Amino acid sequence: MSPETLISTLGSMRQAGSVFGVMFSEGRDEIFSDLAYTPERIAEMVNVIDDIVAYFEGEGRSPEILSFCYDGGNLLLVLARGYRLVVLHHNADEVDFISSAAGAFLKDYFTGQAVTEWSKNKGAGAHAKKAASSARAINARQQPVDPTAPITPVR
Amino acid sequence: MSEEEKSDNEMLTEALENGRIRFFQASRGSASGKTGHEDTALFADNLMTLQECAILLGEKLGMHAVASTTVYEKSETIGFCFDPNSNPQNPRVAGGIVNRRMPFREFNRSIRDFIDR
Numbered sequence: 001m002s003p004e005t006l007i008s009t010l011g012s013m014r015q016a017g018s019v020f021g022v023m024f025s026e027g028r029d030e031i032f033s034d035l036a037y038t039p040e041r042i043a044e045m046v047n048v049i050d051d052i053v054a055y056f057e058g059e060g061r062s063p064e065i066l067s068f069c070y071d072g073g074n075l076l077l078v079l080a081r082g083y084r085l086v087v088l089h090h091n092a093d094e095v096d097f098i099s100s101a102a103g104a105f106l107k108d109y110f111t112g113q114a115v116t117e118w119s120k121n122k123g124a125g126a127h128a129k130k131a132a133s134s135a136r137a138i139n140a141r142q143q144p145v146d147p148t149a150p151i152t153p154v155r
Numbered sequence: 156m157s158e159e160e161k162s163d164n165e166m167l168t169e170a171l172e173n174g175r176i177r178f179f180q181a182s183r184g185s186a187s188g189k190t191g192h193e194d195t196a197l198f199a200d201n202l203m204t205l206q207e208c209a210i211l212l213g214e215k216l217g218m219h220a221v222a223s224t225t226v227y228e229k230s231e232t233i234g235f236c237f238d239p240n241s242n243p244q245n246p247r248v249a250g251g252i253v254n255r256r257m258p259f260r261e262f263n264r265s266i267r268d269f270i271d272r
Binding site: 037041044045048049051052055061062063064065066067068069070071072073075077088092093095096099 | 204205208209211212213215216217218219220221222223224225226227228229234258259260263
């Protein structure tokens with residue numbers, strides 16, 4: 001998934017229903033955010049989420065989706081493979097729809113990563129084969145020819 | 156095993172076999188339920204953890220009054236709601252654990268129905 005596609009998909013989620021903010025991070029690295037908070041506040045939130053995940057991991061637990069309802073809004077937190085997706089939304093009744101959309105986004109993201117990795121490996125593999133073939137051809141040309149060896153006709 | 160413990164275990168077994176929510180209540184630092192001490196302690200632990208998570212995140216968002224929290228973990232749904240009719244100085248909480256993933260809306264509605272009973 002290219003950065004442009006990622007931003008577009010995350011931005012689209014923002015248009016879904018009563019969503020008013022999205023944040024996507026990996027560990028303590030913010031990948032994307034359109035939350036209406038200062039960069040410092042967003043960084044603090046990324047760190048708090050990382051601490052929460054670390055706490056659960058320390059307890060041998062692996063929650064996948066957490067939904068929090070506050071007086072001023074709702075927060076959905078989706079956790080997967082070290083990635084964290086936060087979706088803020090006004091309407092609590094939309095939580096299942098948003099949860100489903102968030103899960104679908106992450107699946108697409110991981111699929112994109114897997115395809116990119118496969119392409120890289122395939123490309124590297126094809127390049128390596130070509131290089132090996134060229135090396136063999138060069139080696140063959142560089143072998144000294146014995147002028148006394150019998151000439152074997154090609155059949 | 157006492158009769159009460161036997162009954163609690165039967166309720167737990169029945170709830171697990173049928174995928175029914177086990178309900179709990181909590182206030183003033185203690186929790187109660189009908190599915191045994193261990194199950195109630197499990198809810199109490201989750202209640203403390205989820206409340207703490209909600210407070211930490213809410214602080215960063217500028218949101219302070221937590222109404223409810225729910226979590227999916229493996230094949231379980233665990234959560235709680237504050238009883239809106241309880242005294243804010245002595246808030247009561249109701250919650251549940253169910254051994255399947257329930258839609259969040261349905262789970263929260265079940266907890267609120269339990270509060271209203």
